[in-house]
Amino acid sequence: MQIFHNPNYNFVKWRWHAIALSWIIVIAGLLMIWQKGLPLGIEFSGGTIVIVKFDARTDVQQVRHALDQSLPGGGENAVVQGYGDPGQNQVMIRVPHVGAETGTSLSETADAVTAALKKGNLSNPQVVGTEIVGPSVGQQLTRQGILATVLALGGILVYIAMRFQFSFALGAVVATIHDLLVTLAFLAFFRYDLSLNVIAAILTITGYSTNDTIVIFDRVRENMRSSRRDDIEGTINTAVNQTLSRTVITAGTALLSALALFFFGGEVLHGFAFTMVVGIITGTYSSVFIAAAIVIIWQGRRRRTAAGKTQPVSAAPAATAARKPKRRAS
Amino acid sequence: MNSTLRWKLLTVFAVFVIFFAVGVYPILAARYRLPAPGWLTERQLKLGLDLKGGVHLVLRVQTDDALKIMTTTTSEQLRESLRTANVPVSAITVTSPTTFRVEGIAGDRDAEFRKIAGDLTSANYDNVAGAGGAYDFKMKPNIERDTREQAVVQAMQTIDRRVNELGVAEPNISRYGVAGDQILVQLPGESDVARAKSIISNTALLELKIVEAGPAPTKEALLQSFNGQVPPDMDVVTGATGSADAPTSFYLVHKVAGITGRDLRNAKPSLDENNRPAVSFSLTPAGSRKFGKLTGENIGRQLAIILDNRVKSAPRIDGRITDEGKIYGSFTNEEVDTLSLVLRSGALPASLTYLEERVIGPSLGADSIRAGVLSSLVGLSLIVAFMLFYYKVSGINAIVALIMNLVILLGLMAYIGATMTLPGIAGFVLTMGIGVDSNVLIFERIKEELAAGKGVRASINAGFGRVFWTLLDTHVASLISAMFLFMFGTGPIRGFAMTLTIGLLTNLFTSIFVSKTLFEFELTQRHAATATLSI
Numbered sequence: 001m002q003i004f005h006n007p008n009y010n011f012v013k014w015r016w017h018a019i020a021l022s023w024i025i026v027i028a029g030l031l032m033i034w035q036k037g038l039p040l041g042i043e044f045s046g047g048t049i050v051i052v053k054f055d056a057r058t059d060v061q062q063v064r065h066a067l068d069q070s071l072p073g074g075g076e077n078a079v080v081q082g083y084g085d086p087g088q089n090q091v092m093i094r095v096p097h098v099g100a101e102t103g104t105s106l107s108e109t110a111d112a113v114t115a116a117l118k119k120g121n122l123s124n125p126q127v128v129g130t131e132i133v134g135p136s137v138g139q140q141l142t143r144q145g146i147l148a149t150v151l152a153l154g155g156i157l158v159y160i161a162m163r164f165q166f167s168f169a170l171g172a173v174v175a176t177i178h179d180l181l182v183t184l185a186f187l188a189f190f191r192y193d194l195s196l197n198v199i200a201a202i203l204t205i206t207g208y209s210t211n212d213t214i215v216i217f218d219r220v221r222e223n224m225r226s227s228r229r230d231d232i233e234g235t236i237n238t239a240v241n242q243t244l245s246r247t248v249i250t251a252g253t254a255l256l257s258a259l260a261l262f263f264f265g266g267e268v269l270h271g272f273a274f275t276m277v278v279g280i281i282t283g284t285y286s287s288v289f290i291a292a293a294i295v296i297i298w299q300g301r302r303r304r305t306a307a308g309k310t311q312p313v314s315a316a317p318a319a320t321a322a323r324k325p326k327r328r329a330s
Numbered sequence: 331m332n333s334t335l336r337w338k339l340l341t342v343f344a345v346f347v348i349f350f351a352v353g354v355y356p357i358l359a360a361r362y363r364l365p366a367p368g369w370l371t372e373r374q375l376k377l378g379l380d381l382k383g384g385v386h387l388v389l390r391v392q393t394d395d396a397l398k399i400m401t402t403t404t405s406e407q408l409r410e411s412l413r414t415a416n417v418p419v420s421a422i423t424v425t426s427p428t429t430f431r432v433e434g435i436a437g438d439r440d441a442e443f444r445k446i447a448g449d450l451t452s453a454n455y456d457n458v459a460g461a462g463g464a465y466d467f468k469m470k471p472n473i474e475r476d477t478r479e480q481a482v483v484q485a486m487q488t489i490d491r492r493v494n495e496l497g498v499a500e501p502n503i504s505r506y507g508v509a510g511d512q513i514l515v516q517l518p519g520e521s522d523v524a525r526a527k528s529i530i531s532n533t534a535l536l537e538l539k540i541v542e543a544g545p546a547p548t549k550e551a552l553l554q555s556f557n558g559q560v561p562p563d564m565d566v567v568t569g570a571t572g573s574a575d576a577p578t579s580f581y582l583v584h585k586v587a588g589i590t591g592r593d594l595r596n597a598k599p600s601l602d603e604n605n606r607p608a609v610s611f612s613l614t615p616a617g618s619r620k621f622g623k624l625t626g627e628n629i630g631r632q633l634a635i636i637l638d639n640r641v642k643s644a645p646r647i648d649g650r651i652t653d654e655g656k657i658y659g660s661f662t663n664e665e666v667d668t669l670s671l672v673l674r675s676g677a678l679p680a681s682l683t684y685l686e687e688r689v690i691g692p693s694l695g696a697d698s699i700r701a702g703v704l705s706s707l708v709g710l711s712l713i714v715a716f717m718l719f720y721y722k723v724s725g726i727n728a729i730v731a732l733i734m735n736l737v738i739l740l741g742l743m744a745y746i747g748a749t750m751t752l753p754g755i756a757g758f759v760l761t762m763g764i765g766v767d768s769n770v771l772i773f774e775r776i777k778e779e780l781a782a783g784k785g786v787r788a789s790i791n792a793g794f795g796r797v798f799w800t801l802l803d804t805h806v807a808s809l810i811s812a813m814f815l816f817m818f819g820t821g822p823i824r825g826f827a828m829t830l831t832i833g834l835l836t837n838l839f840t841s842i843f844v845s846k847t848l849f850e851f852e853l854t855q856r857h858a859a860t861a862t863l864s865i
Contacts, residue, residue, distance in 0.1 A: 002777070004827050014510055051345045051694065053690075053693070070470075074606055084697055085697070087699075095609075106683075106685070106686075106687055107523070107524075107527075107684075107687055110687075114840040127691070128690055128691035128694050129685070129687045129688075129689075129690050129691045129692050130688065130689045131689075131692045132686065132687040132688070133685075133687075134684070134685040134686060135668075135685045136390075136685060137388070137685055137686055140507055140508065140509065144508065144817075144818050145818055148814040148815065148817055148818035149814070151814050151817075152810055152811040152814040152815075155810040155811075155814070156810050156811070159803075159806055159807060159810060160807070162805075163803055166364070177388050178354070196823055197753055197756075197822075197823070199818070199823075200753055200815060200823045200826050200827075203811050203812075203814060203815045203818065204812075204815070204830065205810065206811040207807055207808035207809070207810065207811030207812060208764065208808060208811075210804070210807040210808075211764075211767070211804040211807065211808065212821050214800065214804050214807060215771065215800055215804065218799070218800045218803070223630030230604065242778075245772075245774060246774040249720070249770045249774070250770050250771065252716070253713055253716065253717075253762075253763045253764075253766045253767060253770065254763035255763070256709060256712040256713055256716065256763055257709040257712075257713065257759045257760055257762045257763025257764075258759075258763065259712075259713060259762065260705045260706075260708040260759060261705045261709070261756055261759050261760075263705075263708070264701060264704045264705035264708050264757075265701050265702065265756065266698055266700075266701030266702070266705075266752075267701075267761070268380075268698060268701075268752055269701070269705075269752065269753070272680070272753065272756055273756070276760065282601040290757070297827040317377060330368075
């Protein structure tokens, strides 16, 4: 069975359209983040979450009412929503503040929320979980998260540059940065909280989205040895077409598992699974459209500068290709 | 079948049996009450706090406290030495946790002062001479660093002892974050967070000090006979809180403690002479000598028992006491239990504050396990269905490799004592989707070679041979990001990074070695020259 029979689409021709589309998504996402901010998970924003289980079905409005009545300062900034399986009568209450970060008083807000619920006329509220994060934790995490992502990108850049050539590494890393930005944009569109799990998913995408790119680049290198050296566009386009079915199938299987997590993985993994789904899709798209386009643009630029220095036009890519004949490509 | 292939098949089979026994069987045995030998269940895959339920605390050690204690002690020792040597100064003040200032040294005594101060402080403090016979002492940067580090390490050891006394099974106490002053405490199965917190962060700073004056109802009354000034080597400490039966009182006590919590050998709950809850303690040999000297020299005076800077009681010393004593004064039974526990485990070198606090109820953990298992099964079924549909008989090959991958992953995690967390389960599910990619790449290449007119055996060899390097590259790229996830991660995220990393490594083995062996086996079952491949 075969999804594509000898495909011969001209992907390379569409590269400017693809780049334009990506820019639109990324800019729209950045605008959204700039306007409304990225909703932050409790690990980053700090705050108090109390998860309460009731004996009978309890409306979110009833819970909010109880908070308005008895919680000092009211429940105005509280987020109240159902949690987990509706049959379990669980409600999550998130309040932006915490007790003071001194001694043991961090849990004062959580205690106040619990007390307010007990005072309200609700059916036996039992606290099944709390999560209290002081304000100083978030800053540290943000720094660490950004650092880890940048270092991972740097590591991948160096590795691919070592195994292939610099323009390929650049293409792979630009494609990955593109994936991260698009994923962030979608997180902003769909208002998912940026949590630790989501950061973990983003870092996973950093590694995963280079996979398809590497498969294509491997084929490009293999073809470079047999095809006309000056036709980098043609070589890349052929490689993308030759690897198209595996690109689609590998993305498909990964997507199947991410969707299984999205629909069945439960409340805690929702943001994680969403990020993975978006990351897998954009990772595949960018491997086909963005990574290759960057290589072409970069090599084209180099060729022009090389030509400007009175070098024969056809010799430049030949030199590039011949420089790293390190191993047999697949 | 040639002997190389037989060995390969045997290896595959043996690996499967071993990892199944270590990683999967104990889980099944626990779930369905199957018989399992103890040595096997001992190494069962550990569940993280987010699945098992429990308390997760992040604390910061206020390392400034430890610096301040050191600076205060040094400045007091200097005061004492100067007094003994009869070198007058107008004031010695602690100006910050790491600095103190000496003022009013007469010009003709300067050399003498320098000598005394140098002997006493030069190891740990630098000093700068200011105008008018003043000196500023500042702790050396390396000493400051060491003291902070020591405070965190000591705090961890103390917390460890206290948590052990609490009787929590498999607690985790470790350094946390990059700042260096944070400690993570995980108590699986614990739900009484208030008690856990009060025991962990109870500084339990016990000091026995000679009372100079008091108790008095107000500070002014206390200091009447001292012209309203606190003498430089004394401190004012408050007594019981201002409840009706025990109004607030003030004591003037010596700054230097005769005995501290460090001199204690043991502490246990007992009763005082009025049958009220009290804590009786015994002292170390060195502590006994000090206590004997202190009580012997001060018969008839009061001895203040000060806990966390509050006078608990101030009994009169009737005679020389050496190795035992009692702490009493309005305690409840529970307070006495907690106090003897924390006194036994030693004082904290600095106070602690809580930065993060999570309680995961057992029901939430169970929900997460259910969701994790369900999504694993759904993910696996989807992928199995797709591979069979798309690659037909060869799909079985990929599925066997995939299941081997998962079994080895679980087995390795159990064997090395890794912890399965909810994000770890997510990593497990993703390993299915990403792991099967390797087989897809190999199969697609084989298809391509077949289409190019190569024979079955040649196509299979070419497929595995050529894709190997691609797989290596994709796996290394993924491993690089997993490595940094590890660096970034804490608790559950580490579990995820762990699962992902091991999954990637085992995937290389199963997709190349296991899958190739299965193809070779398939080929021996028919006539290679005329064989076709269902792919």
